[in-house]
Amino acid sequence: MSTLVTDQKTEATRWTGKNVPRKEDERLVKGQGRFADDIRRHNEAHVYLLRSPYGHARIRSIDVTAANNSPGVICTLTGEEVAVLQKPFMEIAPPPGGLMEDYCLAVGKVHFMGEPVVAILAETEELARDAADLVDIEYDPLPAVVDGEAALQSDAPLVHEEAGTNVVWHGVYDWGDIQGAVSRADKVVKIDRLHFHRFTSTPIECNAAVVEYYPGSGEYTFWCNNTMPQFAAMFMGPALGIPTDRLHFVTQDIGGSFGNKITTYVYLTICAILAKKSGRPVKWTEYRTDHILGGSHGNERTFRNIVVPVMADGTILGISATAIDDAGAFPRYEPLGSVIWSQVVPNVYRFRDVKIDFTQVVTNKCPVGPNRGYSRLQHMWMVERIVDIVAHELHLDPIEVRKKNYIQPEQMPYETPNGCVYDSGDYPRCLDLALELIDYPKWRERQIMALGSGKIIGIGIGSTLDSGTNNFGQARIINPQLPFSGNGEVSNVKLDLYGEVVVTIGTTPQGQGHETTAAQVVSDILGIDPDHVRVLIGHDNARNVYTGFSGTYASQFAVTGLGAVQGAAEKLRREIVQLAAGVLQADESEIELRDGSAFVRGQEQRTIPFIGLANIVFANNATMPAGLDVSLNCTYTYRPPFSVPDVERKFGNLTLTYATQIHACVLEVDAQTGHTTILDYAAVDDSGRLIHPQIVEGQVHGAAGLGIGGALYEALEYDEEGQLLTSNFYSYKAVTAVDVPMMKTAAIESPSPFSPNGAKGMGEGGGAPLHAICSALQDVMRQTSGAIITDSFNPSERVYWLMQDTTKGREGVSVEERA
Amino acid sequence: MSNIPSQKRSISVTVNGTTYYRDVAARTLLVHFLRENLNLTGTHFGCDTGHCGSCTVIANGKLIKSCMMLAIQADGFTIETVEGLANPDGSLSPIQQAFSDNHALQCGFCTPGIMLASKYLLQHNPQPTEEEIRRGIKGNLCRCTGYVNIVRAIQGLAAETVQKGDLVK
CATH class of the missing domain: 3.10.20.30 (Beta-grasp domain)
Known part of the structure; x- marks a missing residue:
């Protein structure tokens, strides 16, 4: 069931806003997609990475003699050689995080289970694996630190001795007047600890690359599935001691990423060193266990000492908390997550007084990286938990508490306490629609009817924002020395030699349908059918269409990507009109474009097709009308309107658009087992103007599916020695078709006043299912033990124990009455 | 040896x-x-x-x-x-068309496997219930779609099978 509630349509467009067939589909359903592991190069050799079996250990010795003599082995690579061939990767953090040394292979010691220690290059993948069995490594195991809070203890093992601390970054965010809010509050709700668990949206296609080195030019080509190639280049160029323009990235079809493929530069560096060392194209494809052990995990975050001043009617005045974010063994994309959460400081609520003491630490676990909803979902989950806990403790209706605290549509655009500007939206209406979709009154009745039946029904809400189009100036709040701000994407739209319309973009789509939506935008501007627009697949910096921000991440394509496509297509349209006016001897204002031709309005016989115009420019330019300077090859860089944030106050507009996601969840818990079944589920989104409603709905489904997985099934769990207990799909229970309900969706369109097309970036979602499921489980606890849901991961066992425990389950939560 | x-x-x-x-x-x-x-x-x-x-x-x-x-x-x-899977003339077979029409694929990486699982399911159970569909594809993971449109595509195919005879020979 899908409802599109549209009442704010503006100008009619022929293609934009419609569900045109996806251009990507035909090749993909025929098995003709080209994914990274499908690439073959003549004479390629295969890499196998031998990884650390320990969470934390000193490497006493590595003997690769037998491996080097093993059949088919071309060469090996160890940390000792890497320390000479590579400079440590750049760190985004200032000291102490900036002191942490990160190499592509372990140097001196291993910092997490799964860290690559030795690379073996052989004629086949199997021979490389055979040789890996012959590598002799002696380790001295060290005590591991696997918990963010434990990492801060003075006697904690140091993950990086060179930094002298496990702290990557620390900062205090303080906006408004939290003390004043506490003083004027009727009550203060205190929550000792909330914990957001570690999981991964792990794509089905693992990381893979074929890497080739050309000694003549010093250039490396990476046929790969990295999703932010110029970010990778920024790390790899200095590490390899070469200009970044020698790094040529080519991506084609990518089998999902969800952010997880951003930090693969570490592995691409191993391949680059091996390609140069061996003189052979190097092919590397991960196994799932490698991917989960050593790829990229989602951030785990613990919130302590949460203080929430509230009024008796449930009005929330502010929040104060300490956040400890566990980045795993190396910062890499971090500590950007230590500021990115502040794109959505009050989530969808009106409170103005906020103080967050934020610390990010390293532990002996896999490094984290962006993971769908990155850093914002952890924070918004805390805010949503606070709303439910306040309602629970004050015996108020959590839906009413939400409505009372929501930012109202008439307040849009709304400036948050830290200077972010929510562009548009109608949260109460989205909530009402979600409640309508699940037939809320019916479930409240059934909830009462179910009492005593052994099944307990819970109803919960998750209200979130999907902030899109980052202002990279927020990185300066982490490190004022970083020369970053704004954002942008590039597109080229041209008529090719025979009048074909060809579009190039710098992005790295992984299923978001960029070819389709770009073609829709171009079709409307040039008056052609999307079937007649060719959009080149993927990112290729040899096409010279990219910025430092190019890629596909952080819910931005509809704004940055399509903004660039629109700008380039409009430039091309102007050139076509100029040229046609000259050729047809008409005024430019009389030219219209339709069906691949230019016409003089009202005179069908005065016309020239695109192929004729292309002929004049590319092969017949002595006939070009005098005084014209057109190339029919138009590049445009879209640059969103941003300024540099105020680093001292940690204040500024950090993202351009804020899509809304309000989810409603009805679930049933078996009192005997704690097993949770979702009975009904609704997702209402507001992504501004919709370019392709079906694609948007598909993104909503996908984000919801992964969120449900994260809430109930998926957790990356380490033991105290740093052994990952859930390193493949045996033990990491990825959500399946039987775990996800047939969710209901609806969309409203509040156009963004700031984006070039009224659209908002979307796709990541704000982790709404985690919030909604915890909220529904809280509703279950209201009817049973009164326990508080303090963890984002709630498998049956935890739910069962929480229902049994009427005292321990409430520990750490209190309400202080103010005089 | x-x-x-x-x-x-x-x-x-x-x-x-x-x-x-x-x-x-x-x-x-x-x-x-x-x-x-x-x-x-x-x-x-x-x-x-x-x-x-x-x-x-x-x-x-x-x-x-x-x-x-x-x-x-x-x-x-x-x-x-x-x-x-495609028809001999290269056109899409009903199952491929149904996946495209229903937006049952995004990145397309799991899609070949899921289409074959769907075909097998419909060959053996031409009129599956939603639960049977979900059980039929539960050995195939998809991280993009939340499975919603995949289930819809298979439901659509099953309905079409009734009208047009055997679509998944």
């Missing part, structure tokens, strides 16, 4: 109607044989434990995960992969 894993053995396998005679190392998995030896890269490799289902093919009429079988075990087998 045929138990040396790297030693080659001769096999013949019929894939999508073409019979191939190949020498293949005893330890080569069927998925790698299809991808590397036959260059049928539409069958994907997504895990090492037989859980993700992106390598799903139909072998001798059975739905299998081709990473869980050695190529030499498939000697003499008849196999259907995603490359065999």
Whole structure:
């Protein structure tokens, strides 16, 4: 069931806003997609990475003699050689995080289970694996630190001795007047600890690359599935001691990423060193266990000492908390997550007084990286938990508490306490629609009817924002020395030699349908059918269409990507009109474009097709009308309107658009087992103007599916020695078709006043299912033990124990009455 | 000496109607044989434990995960992969069309396996309930769609089957 509630349509467009067939589909359903592991190069050799079996250990010795003599082995690579061939990767953090040394292979010691220690290059993948069995490594195991809070203890093992601390970054965010809010509050709700668990949206296609080195030019080509190639280049160029323009990235079809493929530069560096060392194209494809052990995990975050001043009617005045974010063994994309959460400081609520003491630490676990909803979902989950806990403790209706605290549509655009500007939206209406979709009154009745039946029904809400189009100036709040701000994407739209319309973009789509939506935008501007627009697949910096921000991440394509496509297509349209006016001897204002031709309005016989115009420019330019300077090859860089944030106050507009996601969840818990079944589920989104409603709905489904997985099934769990207990799909229970309900969706369109097309970036979602499921489980606890849901991961066992425990389950939560 | 894993053995396998005679190392998995030896890269490799289902093919009429079988075990087998799904004239078969029409694929990596699982399901149960559909594809992981539109595509196909006869021969 899908409802599109549209009442704010503006100008009619022929293609934009419609569900045109996806251009990507035909090749993909025929098995003709080209994914990274499908690439073959003549004479390629295969890499196998031998990884650390320990969470934390000193490497006493590595003997690769037998491996080097093993059949088919071309060469090996160890940390000792890497320390000479590579400079440590750049760190985004200032000291102490900036002191942490990160190499592509372990140097001196291993910092997490799964860290690559030795690379073996052989004629086949199997021979490389055979040789890996012959590598002799002696380790001295060290005590591991696997918990963010434990990492801060003075006697904690140091993950990086060179930094002298496990702290990557620390900062205090303080906006408004939290003390004043506490003083004027009727009550203060205190929550000792909330914990957001570690999981991964792990794509089905693992990381893979074929890497080739050309000694003549010093250039490396990476046929790969990295999703932010110029970010990778920024790390790899200095590490390899070469200009970044020698790094040529080519991506084609990518089998999902969800952010997880951003930090693969570490592995691409191993391949680059091996390609140069061996003189052979190097092919590397991960196994799932490698991917989960050593790829990229989602951030785990613990919130302590949460203080929430509230009024008796449930009005929330502010929040104060300490956040400890566990980045795993190396910062890499971090500590950007230590500021990115502040794109959505009050989530969808009106409170103005906020103080967050934020610390990010390293532990002996896999490094984290962006993971769908990155850093914002952890924070918004805390805010949503606070709303439910306040309602629970004050015996108020959590839906009413939400409505009372929501930012109202008439307040849009709304400036948050830290200077972010929510562009548009109608949260109460989205909530009402979600409640309508699940037939809320019916479930409240059934909830009462179910009492005593052994099944307990819970109803919960998750209200979130999907902030899109980052202002990279927020990185300066982490490190004022970083020369970053704004954002942008590039597109080229041209008529090719025979009048074909060809579009190039710098992005790295992984299923978001960029070819389709770009073609829709171009079709409307040039008056052609999307079937007649060719959009080149993927990112290729040899096409010279990219910025430092190019890629596909952080819910931005509809704004940055399509903004660039629109700008380039409009430039091309102007050139076509100029040229046609000259050729047809008409005024430019009389030219219209339709069906691949230019016409003089009202005179069908005065016309020239695109192929004729292309002929004049590319092969017949002595006939070009005098005084014209057109190339029919138009590049445009879209640059969103941003300024540099105020680093001292940690204040500024950090993202351009804020899509809304309000989810409603009805679930049933078996009192005997704690097993949770979702009975009904609704997702209402507001992504501004919709370019392709079906694609948007598909993104909503996908984000919801992964969120449900994260809430109930998926957790990356380490033991105290740093052994990952859930390193493949045996033990990491990825959500399946039987775990996800047939969710209901609806969309409203509040156009963004700031984006070039009224659209908002979307796709990541704000982790709404985690919030909604915890909220529904809280509703279950209201009817049973009164326990508080303090963890984002709630498998049956935890739910069962929480229902049994009427005292321990409430520990750490209190309400202080103010005089 | 045929138990040396790297030693080659001769096999013949019929894939999508073409019979191939190949020498293949005893330890080569069927998925790698299809991808590397036959260059049928539409069958994907997504895990090492037989859980993700992106390598799903139909072998001798059975739905299998081709990473869980050695190529030499498939000697003499008849196999259907995603490359065999389209109509002989290259147009999309009903199952491919249904996946596209319903936006049942995003990145497309799991899609070949899920389409084959769907085909197998409908061959054996032309009118499945929603629950039967979900059970039928639960061996195939998709991280993009939340499975919603995949289930819809299969439901649509089942409904069409009633109207137009056997769509998934």
